[in-house]
Amino acid sequence: xxxxxxxxxxxxxxxxxxxxxxxxxxxxxxxxxxxxxxxxxxxxxxxxxxxxxxxxxxxxxxxxxxxxxxxxxxxxxxxxxxxxxxxxxxxxxxxxxxxxxxxxxxxxxxxxxxxxxxxxxxxxxxxxxxxxxxxxxxxxxxxxxxxxxxxxxxxxxxxxxxxxxxxxxxxxxxxxxxxxxxxxxxxxxxxxxxxxxxxxxxxxxxxxxxxxxxxxxxxxxxxxxxxxxxxxxxxxxxxxxxxxxxxxxxxxxxxxxxxxxxxxxxxxxxxxxxxxxxxxxxxxxxxxxxxxxxxxxxxxxxxxxxxxxxxxxxxxxxxxxxxxxxxxxxxxxxxxxxxxxxxxxxxxxxxxxxxxxxxxxxxxxxxxxxxxxxxxxxxxxxx
Amino acid sequence: xxxxxxxxxxxxxxxxxxxxxxxxxxxxxxxxxxxxxxxxxxxxxxxxxxxxxxxxxxxxxxxxxxxxxxxxxxxxxxxxxxxxxxxxxxxxxxxxxxxxxxxxxxxxxxxxxxxxxxxxxxxxxxxxxxxxxxxxxxxxxxxxxxxxxxxxxxxxxxxxxxxxxxxxxxxxxxxxxxxxxxxxxxxxxxxxxxxxxxxxxxxxxxxxxxxxxxxxxxxxxxxxxxxxxxxxxxxxxxxxxxxxxxxxxxxxxxxxxxxxxxxxxxxxxxxxxxxxxxxxxxxxxxxxxxxxxxxxxxxxxxxxxxxxxxxxxxxxxxxxxxxxxxxxxxxxxxxxxxxxxxxxxxxxxxxxxxxxxxxxxxxxxxxxxxxxxxxxxxxxxxx
Numbered sequence: 001x002x003x004x005x006x007x008x009x010x011x012x013x014x015x016x017x018x019x020x021x022x023x024x025x026x027x028x029x030x031x032x033x034x035x036x037x038x039x040x041x042x043x044x045x046x047x048x049x050x051x052x053x054x055x056x057x058x059x060x061x062x063x064x065x066x067x068x069x070x071x072x073x074x075x076x077x078x079x080x081x082x083x084x085x086x087x088x089x090x091x092x093x094x095x096x097x098x099x100x101x102x103x104x105x106x107x108x109x110x111x112x113x114x115x116x117x118x119x120x121x122x123x124x125x126x127x128x129x130x131x132x133x134x135x136x137x138x139x140x141x142x143x144x145x146x147x148x149x150x151x152x153x154x155x156x157x158x159x160x161x162x163x164x165x166x167x168x169x170x171x172x173x174x175x176x177x178x179x180x181x182x183x184x185x186x187x188x189x190x191x192x193x194x195x196x197x198x199x200x201x202x203x204x205x206x207x208x209x210x211x212x213x214x215x216x217x218x219x220x221x222x223x224x225x226x227x228x229x230x231x232x233x234x235x236x237x238x239x240x241x242x243x244x245x246x247x248x249x250x251x252x253x254x255x256x257x258x259x260x261x262x263x264x265x266x267x268x269x270x271x272x273x274x275x276x277x278x279x280x281x282x283x284x285x286x287x288x289x290x291x292x293x294x295x296x297x298x299x300x301x302x303x304x305x306x307x308x309x310x311x312x313x314x315x316x317x318x319x320x321x322x323x324x325x326x327x328x329x330x331x332x333x334x335x336x337x338x339x340x341x342x343x344x345x346x347x348x349x350x351x352x353x354x355x356x357x358x359x360x361x362x363x364x365x366x367x368x369x370x371x372x373x374x375x376x377x378x379x380x381x382x383x
Numbered sequence: 384x385x386x387x388x389x390x391x392x393x394x395x396x397x398x399x400x401x402x403x404x405x406x407x408x409x410x411x412x413x414x415x416x417x418x419x420x421x422x423x424x425x426x427x428x429x430x431x432x433x434x435x436x437x438x439x440x441x442x443x444x445x446x447x448x449x450x451x452x453x454x455x456x457x458x459x460x461x462x463x464x465x466x467x468x469x470x471x472x473x474x475x476x477x478x479x480x481x482x483x484x485x486x487x488x489x490x491x492x493x494x495x496x497x498x499x500x501x502x503x504x505x506x507x508x509x510x511x512x513x514x515x516x517x518x519x520x521x522x523x524x525x526x527x528x529x530x531x532x533x534x535x536x537x538x539x540x541x542x543x544x545x546x547x548x549x550x551x552x553x554x555x556x557x558x559x560x561x562x563x564x565x566x567x568x569x570x571x572x573x574x575x576x577x578x579x580x581x582x583x584x585x586x587x588x589x590x591x592x593x594x595x596x597x598x599x600x601x602x603x604x605x606x607x608x609x610x611x612x613x614x615x616x617x618x619x620x621x622x623x624x625x626x627x628x629x630x631x632x633x634x635x636x637x638x639x640x641x642x643x644x645x646x647x648x649x650x651x652x653x654x655x656x657x658x659x660x661x662x663x664x665x666x667x668x669x670x671x672x673x674x675x676x677x678x679x680x681x682x683x684x685x686x687x688x689x690x691x692x693x694x695x696x697x698x699x700x701x702x703x704x705x706x707x708x709x710x711x712x713x714x715x716x717x718x719x720x721x722x723x724x725x726x727x728x729x730x731x732x733x734x735x736x737x738x739x740x741x742x743x744x745x746x747x748x749x750x751x752x753x754x755x756x757x758x759x760x761x762x763x764x765x766x
Contacts, residue, residue: 047693047701047717077689079702079718112686113719218690289672289753290761297762303495306460307601310430318430319462334430335462336496370672372755378673379680 002137002153005164006187008032008227011136013143016124018072018110018117024143025072026121028093028128029183031065035228036103038064039196041203043220049076050086051106052219058090058105062192064225065099067183068128069107069144070121071168074179076112076218085116092122096129107181107221109146109168141166144181147377149257154249158242160232161188167250179217180207180254184246188239189228198240199224206247209279209365210255211286222247255366260373263295265350266364273359277314281354282365284308292370298345302331305352320357326350385520385536388547389570391415391610394519396526399507401455401493401500407526408455409504411476411511412566414448418611419486421447422579424586426603432459433469434489435602441473441488445575447608448482450566451511452490452527453504454551457562459495459601468499475505479512490564490604492529492551524549527564530760532640537632541625543615544571550633562600563590563637567629571622572611581623582607589630592662592748593638594669605630638749639731643756646678648733649747656742660697664737665748667691675753681728685714688735703740709733 004011009031016026031038040059042052058064068089075082086106094101108116131139141151148168155164169180190198203222224243234242256264267285272278285291288308294301302323309321323331328343330336387394392414399409414421423442425435441447451472458465473487480487491499514522524534531551538547552563573581586605607626617625639647650668655661668674671691677684685706692704706714711726713719 045690045693046695046699047689047704074686077686077714077718079716082718112684112690113714218686218693289757293758293761296758299762301495303457303460303601306430307428307495310428310601312429316429318460321430331460331496333462335460335465370758372758374672375676375679375753375755375758378676379682 004137008229013139027140027143187230261368273315278363286367296369387520391612396522410523570613644751656698661746669750679752
């Protein structure tokens with residue numbers, strides 16, 4: 001399962017001592033080929049962690065032999081010394097694999113602004129390399145968790161090939177992803193340029209449409225590696241569909257594990273003049289702390305939906321807006337519609353449908369409620 | 384004090400029965416002249432409440448005889464019937480004053496999407512008119528409270544004239560104000576066009592730089608009325624300074640009364656290439672739920688500051704960013720600086736200084752921490 005479901009991949013997850021508890025914190029994923037084609041999508045935050053800067057460089061070559069990932073420290077805002085640490089990590093992995101550091105991707109997650117304990121980390125690479133196996137995918141997925149309460153893995157069977165993936169992330173799920181790392185693998189034979197096209201498309205409609213707290217991390221990375229070991233060149237459309245399904249599956253797991261959340265809220269925007277308008281409106285609603293509190297309190301406060309829609313530049317007329325919560329159209333034509341008492345907000349899954357009455361386009365953005373537990377987890381994280 | 388500090392104004396605040404509790408909920412402020420010059424600044428939300436649409440029309444004439452304000456209902460998203468209610472309210476006030484409805488401003492605050500109980504409201508206007516007095520400013524300020532825990536009033540003495548004001552607002556303090564209403568009065572003799580210029584300038588550097596939860600209301604209104612009763616034409620620069628001081632005083636009161644907040648956070652952005660960049664960065668940091676939680680937990684998590692700065696398009700280089708919290712430069716050159724243990728976050732007032740190292744401009748945005756109490760208040764508001 002996970003990243004080792006496709007042929008040609010080995011993985012491991014070990015406890016290197018980066019976390020205070022004796023938990024797994026270092027993962028290694030190795031592509032044994034025959035292909036090493038790879039693509040990556042990274043945070044749009046301009047403050048980028050050292051491993052993001054490094055891995056972006058690696059990906060310009062379109063080839064990745066291995067990915068080393070650590071939790072227990074983001075190696076972000078650590079200056080030139082932090083970049084040297086990432087470089088040394090890649091060199092170490094290259095050394096144990098007898099390969100080139102230029103094809104070693106590095107991902108880190110955890111607290112910003114602190115150096116990694118490099119002695120422990122480099123010893124951990126040795127230990128991970130010794131444990132690499134065809135069934136190491138689950139241990140690798142476990143090793144990249146931070147505040148995640150569960151490991152997140154997914155796989156899909158394509159026509160003659162497999163796609164598998166792992167992800168971590170439980171907060172800061174925001175435009176352009178989250179503090180999230182994800183590695184997706186396939187044994188299909190697909191060149192790097194096509195992997196890049198497919199991954200960008202898949203991420204744009206899955207991870208990019210999670211917006212749990214509007215915060216964009218310094219470390220977000222999604223990688224797609226192809227070993228070609230199945231010897232199959234897939235149909236482009238079918239391949240894109242499978243990769244998108246793996247991303248959507250992982251994104252859903254991130255959403256339901258979001259820090260302190262009790263509700264998974266789908267904001268479905270319909271009747272938009274353009275798809276961009278639908279996404280803009282969905283994001284504005286997803287970021288309304290007031291609305292997120294209301295849903296937490298199981299209060300179908302559609303006025304807060306309209307107030308959020310009104311902050312955008314999307315095409316709409318205020319008196320033509322309709323809003324349904326869990327299927328009840330409680331706002332019609334910009335004013336009160338059906339009886340709000342009919343809305344059942346007890347289920348964990350909540351759907352807010354916003355009809356802009358302005359065109360044929362639509363998009364769905366996913367978020368969570370805002371809870372006292374979110375505040376608690378994020379007040380206490382570094383102390 | 385409050386709106387009746389300047390000559391030429393009478394006010395009242397009464398309990399009309401709009402709120403469930405037997406509290407004041409209707410205020411009337413009357414300008415007895417000789418001038419009726421007035422200006423207004425309104426929410427930039429495209430979903431505007433009926434009283435905002437009405438009062439924007441009134442202000443195109445540059446004259447206001449009276450302002451009627453109610454808490455207990457926002458009259459927003461109430462359709463054409465809601466607009467008729469606002470119109471009827473203005474007509475009623477015009478009737479009791481023997482004046483024209485076209486010079487009666489109306490402001491409402493409270494829950495969105497519900498009609499106002501007009502019978503009670505119109506009776507309340509009679510009662511308020513009967514109680515109008517030169518010392519009614521405090522009762523008026525009390526009547527516009529919603530979740531405000533205190534009344535908010537301010538005044539300043541100018542050169543030969545007075546300026547006074549009242550405000551309400553305790554949440555949704557966001558770009559372009561808040562669910563906030565404010566009426567500012569002066570007995571200086573200033574024409575409407577000059578009042579408009581001064582009010583826009585004053586609001587842009589005071590109310591507009593509060594951003595407690597990023598939510599922009601449907602009802603925000605700030606009005607400035609001049610009676611001319613002091614018979615003094617003030618120096619323009621001195622007048623602008625006094626009005627700005629009244630706005631800043633009221634804005635500060637809004638901030639410290641923000642729902643559930645335990646910290647008043649000033650985000651001071653310096654070294655910006657443009658003032659707009661400084662405001663953009665200040666707002667991005669003010670809206671980081673993660674940072675607001677950290678400050679609540681008294682955790683000087685400068686990494687979350689950098690992560691927020693990195694989401695903007697301001698001019699800066701990540702490795703030249705410096706951040707101080709309460710005077711300790713814990714981030715220098717984009718990496719760890721002075722010892723974070725030196726930061727004392729126990730006081731209520733917190734200053735985060737961000738040096739973009741990109742130019743000579745600066746701006747300060749004010750926000751609060753994010754607390755479990757905020758979640759609680761906003762989960763329970765309408766139920």
